[in-house]
Amino acid sequence: MATQIIHSDQIYIEGIANNDSAIIQSIYKKFVPKVISYIRNNSGDEDQAQDVVQEIMILLFNQAKANKLQLSCPFDAYFFLLCKRKWLNELKKASNKGVTINDEYTSNNEPTEEMVTQTEIFEEKQELFDLMFQKLGDKCQEVLKLSFTLKSMEEVAEKLQVTYGYVRKKKSLCTGQLTQWIRENSRFKSLKIT
Amino acid sequence: MNEENYILFDQYLQNELTAIEKENFEKLLQEDQEVASNFEIYKDVQAQLENKFTLEEERNAFTENLKAIAQQNSNLKDKKVINFKPVFYLVAASVLLLVGLFLFDANSKPNFEDFNQFDEAHFIERGEQSDYLKQAEDAFNAKNYVEAIPLFELILNENKTAEIQYYYGVSLLENNKIKEAEVAFLALQSGNSIYKNKATYGLALAKLKQEEYKSCKEILLTIPSDYENYDAVQKLLKELN
Numbered sequence: 354m355a356t357q358i359i360h361s362d363q364i365y366i367e368g369i370a371n372n373d374s375a376i377i378q379s380i381y382k383k384f385v386p387k388v389i390s391y392i393r394n395n396s397g398d399e400d401q402a403q404d405v406v407q408e409i410m411i412l413l414f415n416q417a418k419a420n421k422l423q424l425s426c427p428f429d430a431y432f433f434l435l436c437k438r439k440w441l442n443e444l445k446k447a448s449n450k451g452v453t454i455n456d457e458y459t460s461n462n463e464p465t466e467e468m469v470t471q472t473e474i475f476e477e478k479q480e481l482f483d484l485m486f487q488k489l490g491d492k493c494q495e496v497l498k499l500s501f502t503l504k505s506m507e508e509v510a511e512k513l514q515v516t517y518g519y520v521r522k523k524k525s526l527c528t529g530q531l532t533q534w535i536r537e538n539s540r541f542k543s544l545k546i547t
Numbered sequence: 548m549n550e551e552n553y554i555l556f557d558q559y560l561q562n563e564l565t566a567i568e569k570e571n572f573e574k575l576l577q578e579d580q581e582v583a584s585n586f587e588i589y590k591d592v593q594a595q596l597e598n599k600f601t602l603e604e605e606r607n608a609f610t611e612n613l614k615a616i617a618q619q620n621s622n623l624k625d626k627k628v629i630n631f632k633p634v635f636y637l638v639a640a641s642v643l644l645l646v647g648l649f650l651f652d653a654n655s656k657p658n659f660e661d662f663n664q665f666d667e668a669h670f671i672e673r674g675e676q677s678d679y680l681k682q683a684e685d686a687f688n689a690k691n692y693v694e695a696i697p698l699f700e701l702i703l704n705e706n707k708t709a710e711i712q713y714y715y716g717v718s719l720l721e722n723n724k725i726k727e728a729e730v731a732f733l734a735l736q737s738g739n740s741i742y743k744n745k746a747t748y749g750l751a752l753a754k755l756k757q758e759e760y761k762s763c764k765e766i767l768l769t770i771p772s773d774y775e776n777y778d779a780v781q782k783l784l785k786e787l788n
Contacts, residue, residue: 369609372605372608372609374612374616377612377613377616378616378619378620381616381617381619381620382620385617385620399621403617403621406617407610407613407614407617410609410613411606411609411610411613414609415598415602415606418598418602418605419594419598478595479595482592482595482599483599486599491733491737492737494733495733495734495737497596497600498600498733500596501596501597501599501600501601502600502601502603521557522554524557525550525553525554525556526550526553526554528553528556528557528589528592528593528596529550529552529553529556529589531592532553532585532588532592533585535588535591535592536584536585536588
């Protein structure tokens with residue numbers, strides 16, 4: 354990630370991360386109508402547009418919470434481009450033949466494009482991770498889930514009625530298993546930007 | 548990569564190594580590229596897990612807030628009138644057809660309420676047991692989950708059985724304590740009781756209730772076809788597609 358000057362619109366990102374209703378409200382007032390009208394004019398309806406907006410907002414929440422979202426371009430352009438690309442991808446997936454969309458798929462604005470790419474990489478990594486997590490055995494999933502929801506590993510051990518040593522080891526090895534799968538995955542290799 | 552290294556990673560991140568061990572580990576990171584790159588991924592996985600689980604509650608609150616705000620704003624939306632030029636009618640018609648197909652699909656997302664028909668509870672009383680069991684059974688069958696939950700908790704404290712754990716999970720789910728319900732079901736899912744598949748189905752319904760259709764489907768696909776209520780599984784899967 355290149356170090357760049359943070360845009361003053363970072364307030365929207367912070368607002369999303371803090372679940373700040375006033376900021377979210379202003380995003381819906383200022384930026385969402387444009388997305389909705391775009392999707393409605395491109396084979397979608399209001400509900401589908403709302404779904405896209407919601408997905409992108411949750412994605413931004415996740416990325417902001419992971420401290421990996423520093424805006425270097427206006428929020429407006431960034432948000433619109435993200436929603437637009439998500440919608441076009443969905444159209445593509447929904448059609449068997451691969452619809453040709455007469456639309457510029459990318460923006461000409463470089464900082465915006467770079468920001469969008471970063472977010473899309475974050476999303477892909479998250480999806481890949483979820484997929485790998487599902488591949489884990491039940492016991493691993495449970496130990497990991499509890500390790501990150503309960504306050505201490507002692508509590509995890511107590512909850513599962515096993516020893517502290519066991520859950521500690523299990524946690525390391527299950528995280529290790531995920532590490533190994535992710536390392537071996539070819540998709541990860543092309544996403545290797547952290 | 549051997550297992551020892553992953554255990555070492557965890558101890559290092561938890562700051563549990565002695566000064567010498569720590570120094571050795573940091574030296575290893577500098578010398579061994581493979582270990583170093585694995586360590587980077589390990590840290591990343593850790594961060595992802597943290598994001599996934601630690602923030603679950605916050606994320607749910609955020610999503611709820613989003614939905615409420617979206618709702619408010621869509622009521623205010625202005626209805627735009629689009630003037631179609633005649634040449635566009637043909638295009639519009641075909642687009643409408645596509646949208647129609649699309650909508651048909653999108654609107655048919657199943658509801659939790661269509662699939663939450665759980666069996667009634669009929670607990671076998673074992674002589675000396677407290678009468679909580681009977682009270683819990685009655686409360687559950689009357690769909691009075693608020694009352695049933697603390698009763699189940701009392702019973703589980705005395706004697707943890709898969710049967711009670713399952714009905715406890717269902718009550719939590721019905722009472723919108725989705726996270727707790729998931730924990731209850733997860734414990735059963737990893738066991739081998741006759742409630743294993745029922746609990747898995749419960750987990751899928753928990754996802755359905757949260758409108759997480761993708762995870763719902765993924766969970767349903769893990770239920771074996773000999774599950775007694777497999778018809779419901781198939782029906783839900785069909786509606787999810």
